[in-house]
Amino acid sequence: MTQDAILRIKNAIGGGKVLTDRKSLLEASIDNSRYSFLPDAVVKAESGDDISKALKIANEEKIFVCPRGAGSGCCGAALPVFKGIVLDLSAINFIEIDPTSWTAHVGAGAINSDIDKTAAKYGLMYPPDPSSKNYSTIGGNIACNAGGLRAAKYGVTRDYVAAITAYIADGSKMELSRPLRKFAVGMNLKDLFIGSEGSLGVIAEAHLKLIKRPPFKQTTLAAFLYDNAAFECVQKILQANIMPSVLEFMDAQSVAAAAKFKGKNMEKSAMLLIELDGEKEEVKSSQNSLEKILSTLSSGFETADDAEPLWELRRCCSSAMFLLNNSKLNQDIVLPIPKTVEFFDYFKDLGSESGLQTPTFGHAADGNYHIHFMYDGSDAKQKQKAFLAMQKAVEKTVELGGAISGEHGVGITKSKYMNLQISDAEFCVMKKIKNALDPNGILNPQLRYTSQVDISKYAQNKDIKLPWDKR
Amino acid sequence: MTQDAILRIKNAIGGGKVLTDRKSLLEASIDNSRYSFLPDAVVKAESGDDISKALKIANEEKIFVCPRGAGSGCCGAALPVFKGIVLDLSAINFIEIDPTSWTAHVGAGAINSDIDKTAAKYGLMYPPDPSSKNYSTIGGNIACNAGGLRAAKYGVTRDYVAAITAYIADGSKMELSRPLRKFAVGMNLKDLFIGSEGSLGVIAEAHLKLIKRPPFKQTTLAAFLYDNAAFECVQKILQANIMPSVLEFMDAQSVAAAAKFKGKNMEKSAMLLIELDGEKEEVKSSQNSLEKILSTLSSGFETADDAEPLWELRRCCSSAMFLLNNSKLNQDIVLPIPKTVEFFDYFKDLGSESGLQTPTFGHAADGNYHIHFMYDGSDAKQKQKAFLAMQKAVEKTVELGGAISGEHGVGITKSKYMNLQISDAEFCVMKKIKNALDPNGILNPQLRYTSQVDISKYAQNKDIKLPWDKR
Incomplete structure (x- = not known):
């Protein structure tokens, strides 16, 4: 990318919005995949007009453009692998609620949980809740069709996007x-x-559908002697026409690691964390049916109005698994x-055969x-075993009619x-x-439609901190 | 289209599935828009393989193909305006429910209400309910993204399609x-x-998402002295965080015509038909809030557990309006x-200025x-007035942020x-x-992407009966 091109963009949208200092480039070089590639420049768009002008010049000059929200994506869809511009949309972050139409008009940079909190003032809810909700932006959520914990009952991002204002290349x-x-x-x-991961255009604004906020919820934590007993319970719950807002599974390995992480002494067990929400009577009625199922299939369960203590183990699963080994695939x-x-019978066998732990939630x-x-990241053979086993697990997923990416x-x-x-x-x-x-293929050239990046050639960067790492 | 091409398709998929008799061509010439164009042949596909083979030959021979379900579409998206093949999918009509995954696997020719009835056996529901639900096929519903009465609460067809098996040109x-x-x-x-109206490919099968069937509903019919009082009531209902499963508006002209049609003596009024559904307690609670709003804004309302009598006027709106004049736009x-x-202030003024009745529901x-x-179809000036007024109404719709087509x-x-x-x-x-x-532009060439058909050049055909006309 030439300095002339940077100058053209500066002249078009204002020099203060085009950054080339080392700190800005480093911050824009990484996302939650933890790979890092320095861009040539960061453009901080403040309006659709900024986006349009920057894209027009980039397209004329055939400069790559990677749109970016918070950089919380897990798969590198925001990374400037082949340099060029990172187009940062986080400054376009307005939130306006229309309580008559049950809609929210938001800028691409609005934070997911801020939208939901604003909707809550009107008794409304924006349901999609990726675990990054406190820092991920709605533009990124839409670009990646983010899911979350409540998707089975409430759907994913796609189900709540009524309209988009976007700019093509x-x-x-x-x-x-x-x-x-x-x-x-x-x-x-x-x-x-939606879900095109920035490869087709840049999202500037969206109108979101909102729903009525459920007034009541009840949380239950159930333990099971075996993982398969928990899976059987999931099926029984769904066959009983109960659709929990949250139905989180933790396998026995995850529970054991989480318990150790929290210094708790627990019997080996898999767990289900179940949240029912809705009107009080509806929840109570479903809870009765649920408890009948749990009485038969679980090795024990507890219910609480204050859900937070029940969430303790689930919340630390991601951190606790590093007690099992220093690296994860x-x-x-x-x-x-x-x-x-x-x-999971097949998957757990893969773990036994390769001698690797397989925590799952x-x-x-x-x-x-x-x-x-x-796996032990310092042991090349173990790492290779992990990659081979994962290849088999993913192939099995597809063979059984599953998907290689859910959210x-x-x-x-x-x-x-x-x-x-994909055929x-x-x-x-x-x-x-x-x-x-x-x-001209300027948008997100690192994605598969244009080229294929062999990530095994690169190492993750553990030095650059992302904003949520501070928490 | 040459006889050779027809012969090639007969040889590929079996002669019995390729029809060229007058009766078959006439039946496939028309849809619910009531315009009629004779195709060269009708291909009755019985499998995805039939679809694939017929398309391959048609594409090689550059023959137009119009996919067709029941022909219940209102806008002519299934019409062979430029001849060619009508590809009839109604024979692919299987329905399989998976009560654990809350999904239905269906053939393109499955009838909408049959899917819902089959889901009901498991306590599940397929919500989209276009008024054609008893005869329209799911393939057509998906191709046109059909809506229905319950869309505000439950969404449209798009919201329930998990996966599609389709064939491109x-x-x-x-x-x-x-x-x-x-x-x-x-x-x-x-x-x-979804919603591409057969212009991108031919849908053979789909997997649909199902939801839990609401166990309880309550229906209320409310009268209002003026149309605008009913509109104000709609806003108050939504602002009170009540989302009815049905909230049908009938303006005073429609109500008067419907009452006359049914031989009822009624005071002039607009009406809202309101159905709340869900768990019993939830419905009762919302019904209380609803009745408070209606007590203030309506001129009277009645509630019944047996909803059917309350639906009487709404169901005859479409027929009754011909008491106002012999033709409608x-x-x-x-x-x-x-x-x-x-x-509606603008729209009703258009009616007054043009001297035409404007029933709305x-x-x-x-x-x-x-x-x-x-308008009076035998009066060319009146017809012209209607078309001019409708052009203004549609322009106003877009000016206010609305859509020229909802379902x-x-x-x-x-x-x-x-x-x-569309810009x-x-x-x-x-x-x-x-x-x-x-x-090669073989799929649905009558649609706007390829060409533009000036329908004012054609007359509707009132002689050919569609299957649902017999009812």
């Missing part, structure tokens, strides 16, 4: 759908953009619910599990698995659409 | 998404196909809820109204309004995507 503005409950006019580009898979036991009501192989997207870390899930014919159509919208 | 099979609650792998072609618009009164909680200008799609009857809603840049992207997926 040549700087043209797109008003995709409208903030209405129904819209059946022309091709549905809105949903094409993880995936975010989705399984058809009836295939859960078949998959996840959102059981939508079959979305975060699976891990723990993290593909980015650069999962692109090698894309061919397992050549489907991939050909995706490439044609990418080419139609971005003929 | 060259016959390639596409597995779009998977029957899972989360899927974040690659470009979202599934939602691009209608549109299916969506308004931002806060702009409803502003729009619709789904008030999602702002989706079916507006009409009634009927665009087809050929609304294509002249597309430019009001040149957006339209350019849609055309590029159409071209990328269907470079």
Whole structure:
């Protein structure tokens, strides 16, 4: 990228919004995948007009552009692997609620939990709650179709996006759908953009659908002698027409690690953390049915109005697993619910055969599990074993009708698995659409539509701190 | 289309599935828009393999293909305006429920209400309920993103489609998404196909999301002295965080016509038909809040456990309006809820100025109204007045942030309004995507992406009966 191009963008949108100092470049070089690639410049857009002008120049000069919110994505979809511009949208962060239409008009940089808190003032709720909700931006949530804990009952980001204002590679503005409950006019580009991980255009604003805030909830923590007993319980709950707002599974290895992490003495067990929400009578009625199922299948359960103590183990699962080994290889898979036991029998065998621990937790009501192989990062053979075992686990997932990504997207870390899930014919159509919208291929060139990054060539950067690391 | 091409398709999929007799061609020539265009042949696909083979040959021979379910679409998206093949999918009509995953696996030809009835056996529900639900097919519902009465609370077809098996113009099979609650792998072609009105590919099968069937409902019919009092009531209901499953508005003209149609003597009034559903306690609580609002704003209301008598007037609105005049010009618009009164003040003035009656009814909680200008079809001047007034009404809709189509799609009857809603840049992207997926333009060439049909050149055909006319 030439200095001339940077100058052109500075002249077009104002020099103060175009940063090339070392600190800004470092901050924009990394996301939650922890790989780091320095860009040539960071453009801090303050309006759609800024986005349009920067894109137009970048497209003319054939400079790569990586749109970025908070950088909380887990798969590297925001990383400037091939340099160019990081287009930072975090400053476009307004939030306006329309309590009559049950909608929110938000800037791409608005923080997920801020939107929900603002909606709560009107008795309304924005349901999608990725674990990054306190710092991830809605633009990034939309670009990656973020999920969360409550998706089985309430759906994912896509289900709440009524309309998007976006800009394609040549700087043209797109008003995709409208903030209405129904819209059946022309091709549905809105949903094409949702989940496209910044490869088709840059999201500036969105209108979100809101729902009535459930007034009551009840939380239950249940223990099971075996992982499979917990999976059986999940099926029984769903077959009883109960749809919990939260149905978190923790396998016995995760529970043991979390208990140790918290200094608790516990019997070996898998666990389900179950939250029912809605009107009080409805919750009480479902809770009765739930407790009947738990009485038969669990080895014990406790219920509390104050949910926080029950969440203690679940919240530390991610940190606690490093008690099992110093490095993790993880995936975010989705399984058809009836295939859960078949998959995990296979997965746990992979762990035994490779001699690696396999802590697992996840959102059981939508079959979305975060699976891990723990290994010693200083032992090359162990690392190789982990990668081979994960390849087999992902292949099994697809064979059983599951998905290689439930809520993290593909980015650069999962692109090698894309061919397992997407046929050549489907991939050909995706490439044609990418080419139609971005003929110079300037947007997120690191993604699979344009090129394939072999992440095994790179090491994660553990020196650069992300803002949420301070917590 | 040559006889050779027909012969090739017969040889590929079996002669019995390729019909060229007069009766078959006539039946496939018309949809609920009531325009009629004879195709060259009707292909009755019985499998995805049939679809793939027929498309491959049609693409090679550059023969137009119009996919068709029941033909219940209102806008002509299934019509073989430029001849070619009608690809009839109604024979692919299987329905399989998975009560653990809360999903239904269905063939494109499965009837909407049959899916819901089958789901009901497991306490589950398929919510989208277009008024054609007893005869429209799910393939057509998906292709047109059908809405219905319950969309404000439960969403539209798009919200319930987990995965689609489709075939693009060259016959390639596409597995779009998977029957899972989360899927974040690659470009979202599934939602691009939903609502594309058969222009991008042919839907063979789908996996649908189901929800728990609400066990209880309560219906209320309320009268209002003026239309605007009913609109104000709609806003108050929504602002009180009540989301009815049904909130049907009937303006005073519709109510008067319906009352006359049923031989009832009634005072002039607008009406709201309100249905609350859910768990009993939840419904009772919302009903209390609702009745407080109605006590202030309505001129009277009645509630019943047996809802059917309360639906009597609403059900005959479409037929009764012909008591006002012999011909209707209608549109299916969506308004931002806060702009409803502003729009209808303007719309009713258009009626007064043109001397035409303007009966209106619709789904008030999602702002989706079916507006009409009634005219004497034998009076060319009146007809012209109606068309001019409707043009103004549609322009006003867009000016206020509304949509020119809420649930009927665009087809050929609304294509002249597309430019009001879709910018040149957006339209350019849609055309590029159409071209990328269907470079020979064989799929539904009558739609706006390829050409524009001037429907004023054609007369509706009132001689050909559609199957549901017999009812």
